[in-house]
Amino acid sequence: MADRSIHVLGLRCRKPLFLFFGFVALCSLSHGSTSSGSPPAAPIVGSSVLPSSKILSVVESTGGAEMELAGHQDRQHERCDPERARLKVFMYDLPAEFHFGLLGWTPKGDGVWPDIKEEKIPDYPGGLNLQHSIEYWLTLDLLSSRFGDRRGPCIAVRVMDSREADVVFVPFFSSLSYNRHSKVTPPMKESTNKMLQNKLVQFLVSQEEWKRSGGRDHVVMAHHPNSMLDARMKLWPCVFILSDFGRYPPTIANVEKDIIAPYKHVVRTFENDSSGFDDRRTLLYFQGAIYRKDGGFIRQELYYLLREEKDVHFSFGSIQANGIKDSTRGMRSSKFCLNIAGDTPSSNRLFDAIASHCVPVIISDDIELPYEDILDYSKFCVFVRTSDALKKNFLLKLIRGISKEEWTRMWERLKEVEGYFEFGYPSQKNDAVQMIWQAVARKVPEIKLKLHRHKRFSRFDVDR
Template identity: 70%
Template sequence: NSQHSIEYWLTLDLLASEFSENPSSREAIRVKNSSEADLIFVPFFSSLSYNRYSKLSPHQKKSKNWELQEKLVKFVMSQKEWKISGGRNHVVLAHHPNSMLNARMQLWPAIFILSDFGRYPINVANLDKDVIAPYKHVIKSYVNDSSDFDSRKTLLYFQGAIYRKNGGFARQELYYLLKDEKDVHFSFGSVQRNGIRQASQGMHSSKFCLNIAGDTPSSSRLFDAIASHCVPVIISDEIELPYEDILDYTEFCIFIRTSDAVKKGFLINRIRSITKDKWTQMWEKLKQVEPLFEFQYPSKEGDAIQMIWQSLSHKVSSVKMKINKSKRYSRFVPRKRRGLRTRTK
């Protein structure tokens, strides 16, 4: 499940930093002494653990994924670094929406790296302390893209699971609204068989690509669209986006409220109203921002790996302030709390 593979990419980059010829040029480097660290990186591959070990065997009461999370919590919270900071300066990766379902309630003071907040209560995960990271796109990048508005014959493209629960009801509604539009491709699809190849061809030949909320607010489809230079149409009211503190997504994405999108004629008329010049402007911007969402080794300045480190660096001052404030009264323990007793006659 490569779309949730950021644990691999960040760990690899951190290990590689030890052999860098110019460490000062990197967003993050590994240090051996925790007292020198701004943040404590926890290299637990939570998405991999979920994908590989979440299913119960007939004789099991707990999945191996659950057991690994319990061991993680016990180990991390027993370390002096956690005890000193209360976990505030720890970085925990839980990019798959179903990963860390058990551990998250105990490790909540840490900085989580997530794909969205869809399955988290606000007191456990929020933009104030956590980081939203992109999915790794699964379709092929559109290298040497020489297409234009006229050569992309499909107006609007969607291929994926249509019937979803929770917030994904809009997919089903939009399917019935759009299925008979002649220049719209809206069909079921998956990554199995030739699904990725078909999606690559479809997105590369489409002007606009739908990104509709499913079981959670986000999906890899947005980042597949960016890699295809297919202008994303985002219909997901609760979505949070990577690097939005420095990136204006309205320059290369169309945002439509779900309540408007499911009105008959609203979505298709909105898309048809976008001029060739406006689309071309957004298409050019997509090609400019595409590198910000690329995972690669060795990592390069301005790619997804370095952007995630940069997003984490923005949390450091706030984390340090919270840790320092927590120390205000920690050295003095009132007499009653020390458990001292007075003698009585």
């Protein structure tokens, strides 16, 4: 039966017809009476930044199935109930060298995980490293999923018996391994990053869980485009969590099998933003590397087209010196922010723009976007084909033709959806961590279909 609930100020209320209006009033009163009884918010660990509390409720519909997508709200009174989690996850106890050991943490005795309730959690490196830090946040979320006092709801819960699990999680901090350990240091003949990938493959293929599924139910994080260059061809049956498909052949990674996750933005979230259309004096903003390889040629072409326009900021920039502060100021004072294909179809710039409430203008024909099966990006982004963007005057005519009212609608929507792209620990309802787990959960039926087909003739398989 279809869910016949209504949402009033972020609460869900059932609506038998004869009590419809009474329930509306009751739900509204209930919402107003809970704020004083909410316990204090849990501490935020590491470099996470969570946006201010909001009272928002957004319902997205997909094929008749309804899913509530809410922003960060005053919901700390909700707790993780393992029995109600949508996704059961078995996580390998990989040695520390694959995860927190890469952050300088040393295990005690035979343990492989830090005691995240009692000891300081190692910080993930800052700067551009943070872009690909999903491995850190997802692992922390699983480690804490069985805490009895965990605040906030949970989508995924860790189980200790792999036969009870929907998926098998591989906690290798592959992006950090690439960023920090890709160089060969004499007298070593191969890099630590390559060595870890080889050891990971050897470990996985020897496990009973892999033998049962052929890796089809294994979830592997490879968010940095270069993070699993040596192992990806051997782990192709797995579900990869990626930033895009730019450096993958479709036989190894594709939208049907794998998951696109957001970058962690590096600018701070624009809290209490009241800077409307007239307050943002710059029409169009871009600051970053202009000369790129592969599909990034469009950046330099657009630079030559737009650099003389008086209400456009298009310049070179980097994270060095005050690069992040400059980008923060620039995006917050601009109506539209360009997100242009670079070496790969995606970049962190899109998520910096969302956090800055600067309406993204996406010029990247091959880009894949996080949660796009349930989230309509056209309500808060402008999409332009590369071929059109390179036509003289096309882009600026399009942007200048967007009315103040239309821009304001997109700006308001940006403020509603920004929470879906926020990483932090402890995780909050419908933040990036929970949204990624939801995306994994939506893959489970297809994974089970593949596993069942894989088993068709398994009872007749014999050594020949």
